[in-house]
Amino acid sequence: MAKKLILDLDTGVDDALAIAYALGSPELDLMAITGTFGNVLLEQGIRNSLAVTDVLGHPEVKVFPGISHARTASEFEVLEISHFIHGLNGIGDVDIPSSTRSAEKKSAVDFLIEAVETYGKELIYVPTGPLTNLAAAIEKAPDITKQIGKVVLMGGALTVGGNVNACAEANISQDPEAADLVFRSGIPATMIGLDVTLQTLLTYKETQQWRAVGTPAGEFLADMTDYYIKAYETTAPHLGGCGLHDPLAVAVAADSSLVETLPINMKVDCSEPTRGRTIGDVERLNDPQKTMEVAVAVDVPRFLDEFMTRIGSVARSAK
Ligand code: RIB
Ligand code: CA
Numbered sequence: 001m002a003k004k005l006i007l008d009l010d011t012g013v014d015d016a017l018a019i020a021y022a023l024g025s026p027e028l029d030l031m032a033i034t035g036t037f038g039n040v041l042l043e044q045g046i047r048n049s050l051a052v053t054d055v056l057g058h059p060e061v062k063v064f065p066g067i068s069h070a071r072t073a074s075e076f077e078v079l080e081i082s083h084f085i086h087g088l089n090g091i092g093d094v095d096i097p098s099s100t101r102s103a104e105k106k107s108a109v110d111f112l113i114e115a116v117e118t119y120g121k122e123l124i125y126v127p128t129g130p131l132t133n134l135a136a137a138i139e140k141a142p143d144i145t146k147q148i149g150k151v152v153l154m155g156g157a158l159t160v161g162g163n164v165n166a167c168a169e170a171n172i173s174q175d176p177e178a179a180d181l182v183f184r185s186g187i188p189a190t191m192i193g194l195d196v197t198l199q200t201l202l203t204y205k206e207t208q209q210w211r212a213v214g215t216p217a218g219e220f221l222a223d224m225t226d227y228y229i230k231a232y233e234t235t236a237p238h239l240g241g242c243g244l245h246d247p248l249a250v251a252v253a254a255d256s257s258l259v260e261t262l263p264i265n266m267k268v269d270c271s272e273p274t275r276g277r278t279i280g281d282v283e284r285l286n287d288p289q290k291t292m293e294v295a296v297a298v299d300v301p302r303f304l305d306e307f308m309t310r311i312g313s314v315a316r317s318a319k
Contacts, residue, residue, distance in 0.1 A: 006124075023056055123148055
């Protein structure tokens with residue numbers, strides 16, 4: 001039976017591709033999206049999640065509003081670099097119809113806690129933005145760390161440097177205190193960081209295949225992702241494509257054999273000069289129980305094959 005899935009998104013371009021991957025995965029039942037901030041403001045991310053699920057033919061997916069800023073801040077402002085990479089609207093400045101639906105009234109935190117209590121080990125939670133909502137849920141209901149199936153998070157970097165500075169990856173750097181709380185909480189979590197996501201790259205050759213499908217969904221996915229690929233030509237020209245960060249986390253939720261992982265107890269540095277660095281927790285180094293797995297290798301050809309198959313099927317079947 002398909003596992004229940006909740007995506008927690010700061011819906012930019014690769015988050016939208018993560019939605020498409022989830023919708024194209026028979027192993028996963030996307031029961032809801034919770035909203036966070038990061039690539040865009042919380043409200044814009046929610047609008048994007050509603051509009052993207054509509055254009056991909058799945059208006060039944062509910063969206064719950066999360067927390068709009070980091071634990072140590074009272075507000076959040078989108079970084080200039082996020083606008084450059086994801087566009088002003090977060091989805092590559094592509095114009096798709098706004099959804100006629102609204103976000104749910106219940107908060108993302110309460111929805112997550114109730115979902116864990118209902119589905120327990122059947123539930124997989126995939127956050128692909130800051131870990132603010134999950135940290136708040138753990139604080140409010142600590143038992144969810146023992147009840148949940150697992151967390152597969154996109155964020156961090158263990159064997160490579162960061163992408164916002166030498167130490168920090170973007171999602172973790174948006175709220176290091178939240179990430180540290182999650183990492184030390186004992187919740188079973190797989191970290192899909194830059195170590196692996198910068199190996200999974202997409203080019204215009206692949207996006208053209210979606211455009212050729214001839215549906216609004218295919219055209220949207222191609223136009224949005226082309227914007228992102230173009231930004232990567234400036235920010236990371238050595239890669240030769242764009243990083244498929246968030247879809248890789250969903251892919252691992254569907255099939256953990258796509259990556260090799262290192263069992264390790266992790267923490268996040270919350271002080272300068274290494275604020276936002278994800279690293280092994282020396283205080284729990286000798287604890288025989290390792291609560292996290294960090295992906296250190298990925299089967300790139302197999303992932304890309306699955307990615308193209310699944311996104312292609314969504315592009316073709318969306319009405
Ligand atoms: O560092 C990559 C991550 O930051 C991705 O989740 C991307 O969407 C941004 O949030
Ligand atoms: Ca993201």
